[in-house]
Structure formats: C-alpha cells, structure tokens
Amino acid sequence: MTFSTLGLSETLLRTLDEIxxxxxxxxxxxxxxxxxxxxxxxxxxxxxTGKTASFALPLLQRLANGNSVKSNHIRALILTPTRELAVQxxxxxATYGKHLxxxxxVVYGGVKINPQMMKLRSGIDVLVATPGRLLDLFxxxxxxxxxxxxxxxxxxxxxxxxxxxDEIGKILALLPKKRQxxxxxxxxxxxxRKLTTSLLKNPVKIEVSPxxxxxxxxxxxxxxxxKSKKSALLSHLIRNRNxxxxxxxxxxxxxxxxxxxxxxxxxxxxxxxxGDKSQGLRTRALADFKANKTRILVATDIAxxxxxxxxxxxxxxxxxxxxxxxxxxxxxxxxxxxxxxxGISLVSADEVKLLAAIETLIRQTLVREVxxxxxxxxxxxxxxxxxxxxxxxxxSKQGQPRGENRKTASxxxxxxxxxxxxxxxxxTAGSREKRRR
Numbered sequence: 001m002t003f004s005t006l007g008l009s010e011t012l013l014r015t016l017d018e019i020x021x022x023x024x025x026x027x028x029x030x031x032x033x034x035x036x037x038x039x040x041x042x043x044x045x046x047x048x049t050g051k052t053a054s055f056a057l058p059l060l061q062r063l064a065n066g067n068s069v070k071s072n073h074i075r076a077l078i079l080t081p082t083r084e085l086a087v088q089x090x091x092x093x094a095t096y097g098k099h100l101x102x103x104x105x106v107v108y109g110g111v112k113i114n115p116q117m118m119k120l121r122s123g124i125d126v127l128v129a130t131p132g133r134l135l136d137l138f139x140x141x142x143x144x145x146x147x148x149x150x151x152x153x154x155x156x157x158x159x160x161x162x163x164x165x166d167e168i169g170k171i172l173a174l175l176p177k178k179r180q181x182x183x184x185x186x187x188x189x190x191x192x193r194k195l196t197t198s199l200l201k202n203p204v205k206i207e208v209s210p211x212x213x214x215x216x217x218x219x220x221x222x223x224x225x226x227k228s229k230k231s232a233l234l235s236h237l238i239r240n241r242n243x244x245x246x247x248x249x250x251x252x253x254x255x256x257x258x259x260x261x262x263x264x265x266x267x268x269x270x271x272x273x274x275g276d277k278s279q280g281l282r283t284r285a286l287a288d289f290k291a292n293k294t295r296i297l298v299a300t301d302i303a304x305x306x307x308x309x310x311x312x313x314x315x316x317x318x319x320x321x322x323x324x325x326x327x328x329x330x331x332x333x334x335x336x337x338x339x340x341x342x343g344i345s346l347v348s349a350d351e352v353k354l355l356a357a358i359e360t361l362i363r364q365t366l367v368r369e370v371x372x373x374x375x376x377x378x379x380x381x382x383x384x385x386x387x388x389x390x391x392x393x394x395x396s397k398q399g400q401p402r403g404e405n406r407k408t409a410s411x412x413x414x415x416x417x418x419x420x421x422x423x424x425x426x427x428t429a430g431s432r433e434k435r436r437r
Contacts, residue, residue: 103123103126313342314344316343
C-alpha cells in the first residue's frame, strides 16, 4: 500500500516523496482515512510507529481548503505534555505543510512569552502547545478559540500522569462544542478511557499494537548490580562495549546531575536535560547529542515522550521508573520505525517491586544478566512474574507442584504477616514537573 491510496492530496504526496516517505505504517493506514472523513479518533500505537504523521497529515489537508484564520485565533490545536514533544510535533507540522498556505507555531513554558504573543497576533492555523502556557496566553487575551475546528491530544496519558487533568478540563470548556477530536497515545490508562467517554463522540478506535507492549525490535534485559556500583557499571558498559550514543534515564534531577559529574570524571562526554535546565540548554544538549558531539545524554522522565533521535541504539534505565508505564516510553526512544534497539535496566535489590510492576505491565519476564566484576552482594529477588513457568508444573508423589512455584513454610508465614495493602505502589502526581510546563 502507498500513501496515494489513503486519500491524501497531491500537494501532501509531493511533500512525502521529497522527504522520503514511501510506505505508510500500520497506524497511518488506519488513521489517515478516518481523520480525513471527519470522525473522532481514539488511537493507540507504539512510539516510533509514525503516530505524528497519522494525525498531522490529514489534519493539514482538512484545514487547507477552509476559512482564513482571524487575528489571535487558531483553527487546530495540538496539546502535548512536554516542551520537547511540542517542538518535535511542531517541526513535523512545518515539514509536512511546507507546500501549503497554512501558518503553524508552537508555544510552551520555560521561555519568554512575548515572542509567542507576537506570533499569535496574525492568527495561526495549527498551534502546538503545552497546557500551562496555553492557558497563560489565554488569560492575557493572546489566543482565542472560537475558530477551533480540530483538537488533537498527543500523549494524553502522560499529561494526566503529570497532573494536567485540571488544565485539560479548563481548555476543553473553552473550545467550541462542534469540533473534531483526535486522541493519540502510545498507551491508554484507565483515566484516559474515562476522559474519552466525555471527549469523543462515536470514535473510530484504532489499536495497532497490544496494550502496554514494547516494540519487538527492542532487545530488553536487566543487569543486576548493587546500588553503590551503578555508576561504575555504566562507565564499564560504555567503554567495554564501545557504545557511542546512549540515552540514560534517571529518576531525579539531582541523580542526573550526579551521574553527569561521574561520567565526566571518567572522561566520558555527557550532558543532562531535566526540568531545572533552561529551554535553551535543553535544546542545545539534544542537538549536540543528535550530532554525536556528546556521547551520553542523561534525562529524567520529562524527556521520555519528546525525544526523536534517528537510529538511537541504546537506552539505559539507570533507575527504574516509579510509574511502570514510563518504562515503555523510555525504551520507546530506541527501536523506532522497525530498527533494532536495546533497552537495558541497571537494577539493584531495592528496586525489585518496581521491576515486578514493569514485568506485570508488559506481561514479559526480562532476561537477567550479571557483568563480570560487578556481581552484586545483594541479589535482586525473583519477582512473581519470573516465578511463573510457561509450562504446567510437574507434581510430586504427594500431588504438590515442585520448583519455584511452591512456597516454603517460612514464605507462607511472611505472606500472612504482611499488611493487606503492602506492595501497592502510589501513583506519581508529577506536580513538580507540571509547574515547569
């Protein structure tokens, strides 16, 4: 199948030919005709499958022959959770629409607001925005919504995870009731499904990959290590395996900065991006990493949804995320568009509950390895997921299952002594990151 069979205009087909897009991906095959028909869309697809083009291309075509935009008004609104993702989507919109007479722009926090206000004065056909900055612009009467024809929520689950539910509710209340709604995400949480009930009208449901799954092109494995030796192990792996471009995720901003200091002390070029970095520094750091001027990019989960790096070979979880779904988005930075990638998690014994939650979510037992010279003194306990065998366990003469599925008396005693709510993880509100949007 080719893009010409999906109903796209000759102008857009010429653009796709110029940028080397020849064969549509599964999400594009299903989504583009549905968006062109004017239907509401609820689509789930793995990161790196061409999700942005699946809504951006038909969105641009629907706007191309419409009414002209008024001063300070917009005709299409695309909401994203992070600055990086907003910039990435805006760049795609500009690329796909370069032969169309449409104006597009992007607004986000962390930079001066006046230049953004100036751009909006002449009216914008397609505006990509983070929720906080958009509401700030509305409060200054710099943007008006009465002409909005299409609303697209990109990575909506992440927006809710980061605490943007109130902002999204306020924005929805300001938009015209008659509009097309597009909801695209790599995964759909239960909260997102509740949101779609009130947001979408008789939507076309599209899911081209199993819920909460990772790309098959990514080799995932766990390297067990004591917590105190994680930094040394990372340096060892980078040197011993001659890795030249590695994206490393830490749980906290302070942890990212500490790791940068360690890597630099080992003469390994590295730079960090997180919420305390200015937008200029974050943009420069990402550009240097893409250009291979920097070997290692260390990031917090603020970057998990917005980084688009061609042929990124390695993603490392220096710390496991507290929210299991973030694991999928982290490793989704590699193995994009069907290319091979590697997702490695450096796991210490105190992270076993986080590992168990991830394995339960992805319904997969991650392969465990130990690096020579870094055998942990405190082994990572087996998770419930690893204790489940694919084959039916054999029975002993007494009729009891043998092997690791069978609990000892001491284990049974420990289980009975645990509080009823033990082991349940609390949901991360993400309020600190929200304030930085």
